[in-house]
Amino acid sequence: MSRRSVRTERRLFLADGPKAVEGALTVPGCVVEVFATPAAAEQYAGLLAPAAAAGAPVTLVDRRALESLSDSVTPAGLVALCRFFHAETSIPPARDVDPYGSRRRSLVAICADVRDPGNAGTVIRCADAAGADLVVLAGDSVDLYNPKTIRASVGSIFHLPVAVERDAASAVAAAKAAGLTVLAADMDGEDLFAADELLREPTAWLFGNEAWGIPAELRALADHVVSIPIYGRAESLNLSTAAAVCLYASARVQRV
Missing domain, CATH: 3.30.1330.30 (Ribosomal protein L30/S12)
Known part of the structure; x- marks a missing residue:
């Protein structure tokens, strides 16, 4: 195996x-x-x-x-x-109340061409912790069942639906068709910490490859590009760290 x-x-x-x-x-x-x-x-x-x-x-x-x-x-x-148990690529329609009766809008994470199994597993873990509805491993992403992906998720891979979609553009289109606003986490976008009104919407976050980010043609399909401000001298954030910040930013304003 x-x-x-x-x-x-x-x-x-x-x-x-x-x-x-x-x-x-x-x-x-x-x-x-x-x-x-x-x-x-x-x-x-x-x-x-x-x-x-x-x-x-x-x-x-x-x-x-x-x-x-x-x-x-x-x-x-x-x-x-x-x-194998992964879900079909079926993004649930946008909603304002979660299945448990709490007021919370839809939250989905789409990972496009994420190659590192540790990052993929950690994003799944972060999405689980933030109360997301679904994670989609799209494009040329790592195998969901890679042992390192399973281990890095620390059990979260079994807690929420994870879908596999070979065509990343199709995953973005499915999110839009479900009524979600697609936010691309990338450089040179709107300040994440000044975007609470935007984050309150039913959201699908789009995350890109560890080395080259989101391809231009895929980024163009997003409704907005949102950036995490860098206050220190670091060039950027690790993918899974950035995903944790973005998902929790959404979870915070959606649950107020």
């Missing part, structure tokens, strides 16, 4: 570590089997109890066998074999 082609062909991936396994067990039908060392099975007995109830057997293996399944430097002794 270490290669994308194998994962795609078999439609299976590995969730490594207790947070990932716990999250995977919350998705009906996702977990096929859990592998654990005897020590980990004892340590995480409460976590593994639902596995059998969900029809996913727990198989005890020695540490050497477990390490062959994990790419972590210090494996926790727990790995789940899981089925």
Whole structure:
């Protein structure tokens, strides 16, 4: 399962570590089997109890066998074999009240050509923390099921819908068709911290590649370009850091 082609062909991936396994067990039908060392099975007995109830057997293996399944430097002794579960690229219509009855407008993150698995997983984690409705990995983005993406999400990949869309422009068009305002996070745009009125709208944030940002033709499809001001001497912010700032800026004004 270490290669994308194998994962795609078999439609299976590995969730490594207790947070990932716990999250995977919350998705009906996702977990096929859990592998654990005897020590980990004892340590995480409460976590593994639902596995059998969900029809996913727990198989005890020695540490050497477990390490062959994990790419972590210090494996926790727990790995789940899981089925693909990502959502269709279906952006929910704009709304003013979330499914839990709170007053909050729609919030979506579209990642275009994001190549680093750690960044992709962290953006998913940030979107989850900010209460977003959906993350879309668009264009030539990293594989959602890359082990580093799964691990960097710290279980958040199982908490909110994540869609995969090969055509980034189609993802932007879908957001607009759903009634969302598309905000491109890029240089030379409107000041994020002076854009509260804009941020109150149902929003799809568009984030670009770590090295070259958002392609000009994709940026042109956005309704607005919004920038995070740099007050110090840093040239820019890391992608996942910028995404966290933008998503929380939206979450703050949407929940007032």
